[in-house]
Amino acid sequence: MLNVAVVGTGAICPSHLQGYLTFPNQCEIVALCDIYPEKAEKVKKEFSLSSTVYSNMTDLLAQEKVDLVSICTPPYTHAPLAVEALDAGKHVLVEKPMASSLEECDAMNEAAKRNDKILSIVAQNRFTTPMMRMKHLLEKDLIGDVLHTQVDSFWWRGHSYYDLWWRGTWEKEGGGCTLNHAVHHIDIFQWMRGLPDEITAVTSNTAHDNAEVEDISIAIGRYKSGSLAQITSSVVHHGEEQQLIFQGEKARVSVPWQVKASLAQENGFPTDNKSLEETLTEAYENDPALIYEGHAGQIQNVLEAIQHNGQVLVDGVQGRQTLELITAIYESANYQRTVKLPLTEASPFYTSEGILENVKHFYEKGKSIENFEDNEITT
Structure with a gap:
């Protein structure tokens, strides 16, 4: 039985709690932590937990026997909290985005390596049946070389969304929609296609x-x-539509699932390739559905890796690659130039300090509230 602590009891915390509670024979939530302990107490009551509540993680690590720490705090705190937990000998699951900079990602990965502990980065959309089926389908090479990929991560947030004290600032949130909303689809994109060689972007x-x-x-x-x-x-x-479209030499496939395959007539114009469409649909639909999806699926992956000394699907290296692609988007847009990948320590956006020193502000944050009364989020 693994003892779990959840640090940060804001909007994403319930997804972690529900995930852990899905596996009562494998883990127990023994501690909750938040700088606003009244929030943690409220969550404790809502989920009928017997967990001890702490106002800081240092005390939690000193007083509780914990095997795994879930970090659900604002992005700028991810690196110091993860390194502290790893150096205390705990496995760590940290919410997206992994950190505020590639330098922080490297520090987290180094801490995991030197302590021989698992560091997993939340990418719960990988743990869905459609995404896993698409990953397996692309690996079969049935559509030929991928010629064009379209990633649409469309969300909507009202003006007041950025009133929360840490949101909408480069220092605390680390970026806007590219980092904090599209991160999931960008992660899946690089998981399925690998990193491109260069990025040109506007924001x-x-x-x-x-x-x-x-x-x-x-x-x-x-x-x-x-x-x-x-x-x-x-x-x-x-x-709020989201989709990934892969245009191959022989066919187009996408999530949500759509398929279209064409053959060339003598004059080069298309005619339907129904046979290939049927083959692709059969391969996609016959791929087994996942038993556990989303956060529960990833949490199961982490629990089993800890218990059986295995590998997680989304480790710190994968988390870093996703942030590297996002960082390249920001660097390209900021300087209005094409950016080559991989990024090196010479990048002006490698460190948090470099980002804050060089990044342009669209506006200055004029309103800051401590908490919203309604903690519900939509996904």
Whole structure:
């Protein structure tokens, strides 16, 4: 039985709690921690937990026998909390985004390595049946080389969303929609396609003048093969549609699932390739559905890796690659130039200090509230 502590009891915390409670024979939530302990007490009551509540993680680690720490705090705290927990000999599951900078990612990965502990980064959308089926389908190479990828991470957030004290600032949130909303689809994109060789991007703030950060970005990735990828990140899209489209030599497939395959007529115009469409649909639909999805799926993956000395699907190296791609988008947009990957320590955006020193503010944050009464989030 693994003892679990959850640090940070805000909007994403219930997803972690529900995930752990799905596996009562494998783990127990023994502690909750929040700088606002009254929030933790409220969550404790809502979930009928017997956990001890702490106001700081240092005391928690000193007083509780804990095997695994879930970090659900604002992004700027992820690195110091994760390193502290890893150095205390705990395994760590940390919410997205992994950290505020690549330097912090490297510090987290080094802490995991020197303590021989698991560091996993939340990427719960990988643990869904459609995404896992698409990953397996692409690995079968049935659509041929991927020529173009379209990533649409469309969300909508009202003006007041950025009134919360840590949101909408480069220092505390680390970025806008690209980092904090599109991170999941960007993660899946790089998991399925790998990192492009270069990024060219633009960002803007079109509807949130109470935030320093972007509320929309559009990036173009280019691979050595010439294949292109376009990545749109937004919190200004009504309807909140998300999709990944892969255009191969032989067919187009996407999540949500759609398939279209074409053959060339003598004049080059298309005609339907129904046989390939049926083959692709059969391969997709026959791939087994996941038993546990989302946070529960990832938490199961982490618990089993700890208990059986295995590997997690999303480790710190994978988490860093996702942040590297996002950092390249910010660097490209900020300097209005194409950025080559991989990024090195020479990048002006490698450190948090470099980002804060160089990044442009769209607006200055004018309103800051401590908490919202309604803690519910939509996904």
